[in-house]
Amino acid sequence: MKSILKVTMKPMVLIATLLLSQTSYAQGASDNLTFDNDYRAQHMGKFKHGGKDKLFRKMAKVLELTDSQKEQIKTIKLSAKEQNQTLKESLKQMKVEQKALIHADVFDEHAFTALFNAYQPTIAQAALAKAKTKHAIYNVLTAEQKAKWQTFMDKKQQRRKKG
Known part of the structure; x- marks a missing residue:
């Protein structure tokens, strides 16, 4: 019974971890994009x-x-x-x-x-x-x-x- 749980649970935990890490990475990237746009707006002015x-x-x-x-x-x-x-x-x-x-x-x-x-x-x-x-x-x-x-x-x- 333990080996069946190990065999089925390990891949599920691995998949969940990968999915969550990708989501958090994507969120961080979009935050940086917003920062870059704000920075440009402030420092580049209208030119x-x-x-x-x-x-x-x-x-x-x-x-x-x-x-x-x-x-x-x-x-x-x-x-x-x-x-x-x-x-x-x-x-x-x-x-x-x-x-x-x-x-x-x-x-x-x-x-x-x-x-x-x-x-x-x-x-x-x-x-x-x-x-x-x-x-x-x-x-x-x-x-x-x-x-x-x-x-x-x-x-x-x-x-x-x-x-």
Whole structure:
């Protein structure tokens, strides 16, 4: 009788143990997946693959920026961000209105054109602010760094054209 129990119980216990261990392992893996997604959401922000911060880090590395230059550029970017906050809010409102027009049952060309024309001064101001910021950052660089950055950007543009 004991040998029959041993023969039938051992495989059942082994199977139960394996099934339970797989279930707990799968639960742990899904917890890590959630953690990874939360981590990405917090640390990547709204930019893909590091976004603007990645470009700044690349610029600092390629041009071998001094600490002083890095601080100047950070100050310029922070100042621009503060100044452009109202423009950003206005452009967000335009996007909301634009989506409403696009998702309507019938597309109204005149309404879209009117919307675009109404926000044209805001769009121009945003473009001007962006150009001023880029100009200020560019003027922080030395002549050698400017040449090096131009070469880097030209190569980057060539890679984009090929891809």
